[in-house]
Amino acid sequence: DLEQRQVELADRSKRVEELEGLLAARDAAAEALRSQLAEALLGFANRGLTVEQRNGKVYVSLEAQLLFPSGSTRINPDGQQALRDLAAVISTQDQLEIIVEGHTDTDQLSSATIPRNNWELSVLRSTAVIDILTQSGVAPEALAASGRSEYHPVDEEDKARNRRIEIIIAPNLDPLFDLIRLPE
8 A cells, every 4th residue: 555655656756746847838939929029019118008928828918098998899000000010029929829918998988889998998909909900820720809998907097008008929739738648
């Protein structure tokens, strides 16, 4: 019985080491991607674009002023260029999952035409960004659109910072989940 427990313990130790290795590799890949994106988007850094790495994911935040006129879903030329530069980097990466989140401020949009409210505005802005990314070579199957409306502010005091698009880029974690699954 003791020998069997030692074998099981050795197996678990091996799985933990593999898991730690995968997590370290994920974090290293995310940091490398963050660095590439920051370099590619350097020209937009003082114009409402930030790139950071948190928890193994890369977050690209683009303030609405860089992308959209007020209340609009049409992306302006500078915003289109920023998105094309972003796409040039991420389209060369394999196994990414990319969520494009639209965010608004708390000023209520109320209209009889689309977008009728902040929820619709946030989603339509997200899909407008996805259109540019896919036209620029990003695989559509890697993308998901999400609208958060005004419910995830970054700064309660600064409405302009809350009007943004966040592009969350994560590695596909299927190999990690396969490792975590217990053998049957």
